[in-house]
Amino acid sequence: MRALRLHGPRDLQMHDEPVPEPGPGDVRIRIKSVGICASDLHYYRDGRISSTVITEPLVIGHEASGVVDAVGERVTDLAPGDRVAIEPAKPCMKCEFCLSGNYNVCPGIPFFGTPPTDGCLRDYVTWPASLALKIPHQPKRLSFDEIAMLEPLAIGVHAVWLAGLEPSAGCDPVRMDCVAILGAGAVGLSVLQSLRAVGVSRVLVSDPVAERRKLALRLGADEVIDTSAVKPEDEIERLTGGHGVDIVFECAGEDDALRQACRAARVLGKVIVLGIPDGDDYTFDASSARRKQLSAVFVRRSNNTAERSIGLAVEGKVDLACLATHRFPLERTAEAMEFAIAKRDGVIRAIVAVSE
Numbered sequence: 579m580r581a582l583r584l585h586g587p588r589d590l591q592m593h594d595e596p597v598p599e600p601g602p603g604d605v606r607i608r609i610k611s612v613g614i615c616a617s618d619l620h621y622y623r624d625g626r627i628s629s630t631v632i633t634e635p636l637v638i639g640h641e642a643s644g645v646v647d648a649v650g651e652r653v654t655d656l657a658p659g660d661r662v663a664i665e666p667a668k669p670c671m672k673c674e675f676c677l678s679g680n681y682n683v684c685p686g687i688p689f690f691g692t693p694p695t696d697g698c699l700r701d702y703v704t705w706p707a708s709l710a711l712k713i714p715h716q717p718k719r720l721s722f723d724e725i726a727m728l729e730p731l732a733i734g735v736h737a738v739w740l741a742g743l744e745p746s747a748g749c750d751p752v753r754m755d756c757v758a759i760l761g762a763g764a765v766g767l768s769v770l771q772s773l774r775a776v777g778v779s780r781v782l783v784s785d786p787v788a789e790r791r792k793l794a795l796r797l798g799a800d801e802v803i804d805t806s807a808v809k810p811e812d813e814i815e816r817l818t819g820g821h822g823v824d825i826v827f828e829c830a831g832e833d834d835a836l837r838q839a840c841r842a843a844r845v846l847g848k849v850i851v852l853g854i855p856d857g858d859d860y861t862f863d864a865s866s867a868r869r870k871q872l873s874a875v876f877v878r879r880s881n882n883t884a885e886r887s888i889g890l891a892v893e894g895k896v897d898l899a900c901l902a903t904h905r906f907p908l909e910r911t912a913e914a915m916e917f918a919i920a921k922r923d924g925v926i927r928a929i930v931a932v933s934e
Contacts, residue, residue: 579701582911583635587625590912591635598704600650605707607662609932610722612698613641613730613764613902614911614918616831616854618691622915628858632693639930640666640690642698643725646710653707663728664698665709665884666690682736682881689879699911699930711884718892723902723929727764730927731896732880732887733852734768739883740875741825741850743776758782758814758823758842759799761830762790764901764927765852767797769827771896774798782817784810785830789924793900811841818844828853833861840866852877902929 581595600606618638620627646660656662668688669681676684691697713725743757757778759766762785773781774797783794784803791802803813814823822844828835831853839849840863849872851860866872890896903926906914914928 581700602651604650606648607644608647609644611726612639612930613726614928637696638691639697639699641729643722661713662710724898727898727901730764731768732883734772735883736880738772756780756823759827766829814842837863845870
């Protein structure tokens with residue numbers, strides 16, 4: 579089979595490797611579509627994310643869809659031909675965090691495309707059947723590109739839950755007055771759609787890319803802010819009459835984004851941090867954060883939100899197709915990476931079509 583391995587910064591090489599066999603409780607999945615995420619871009623460009631460094635050739639990519647190709651012993655819920663989304667994290671199910679239901683913070687959790695666990699830019703993967711989520715055909719049949727976008731959607735759903743805006747999280751409707759999202763990539767737009775699904779009344783979205791702002795409006799943003807022309811915190815202050823927003827979702831990962839979020843939040847507001855910075859440091863605006871007594875929540879991937887995300891998608895309550903804006907074959911993955919890094923042509927997610 580083909581396996582595309584990253585040997586170092588901007589050094590992708592195709593390998594011919596054996597097709598893996600599923601062990602007991604596992605399935606083999608023929609990979610169809612893989613979304614190129616910000617973490618993939620960090621590994622491709624820098625060979626690392628903060629202190630996590632690629633030291634051996636690694637297959638990256640974790641936003642994936644596929645078809646079950648073979649099943650191992652004791653697998654009864656899946657069969658060859660089933661269309662699946664892949665939960666990219668494999669919790670140990672034994673530590674205190676897994677036992678308390680916080681699977682996403684399991685220490686040392688294997689995660690597709692994160693050293694030392696190979697990811698999905700290859701023809702086949704084997705993975706626990708419990709982490710291959712069968713996609714129903716009704717009421718809406720999702721494409722493989724849409725199925726791959728369930729992973730960033732699950733992050734958005736999780737972030738909204740962490741912000742206390744899900745009814746099950748005991749949200750106060752008064753606190754659902756006005757929310758801002760800094761960054762309208764796939765995760766930011768997933769947060770936007772998740773906010774709309776729970777009934778948040780007003781959402782402001784900022785991004786420097788015109789195509790992304792236009793899409794944010796189509797997906798339900800009330801106002802959009804062009805950060806190439808104005809400071810988002812200044813425009814948010816104007817749009818809210820100087821009050822600020824109740825919650826800011828930082829989805830940009832830019833150096834100034836957290837400082838801007840602190841300035842845009844109201845007194846006693848919240849900042850929900852999803853962006854991945856280039857280095858290993860987050861920089862807050864100390865005076866704003868302290869004087870306003872802001873609360874900050876850091877989002878670690880997703881947790882227990884994959885099934886809800888599938889439900890939202892197949893019921894037509896979110897639009898995943900609009901996130902998968904550009905497609906490249908596996909052999910042109912480096913081109914897809916450079917395309918996404920440069921944010922060309924309004925790209926939201928560059929999709930690598932591993933197989934048709």
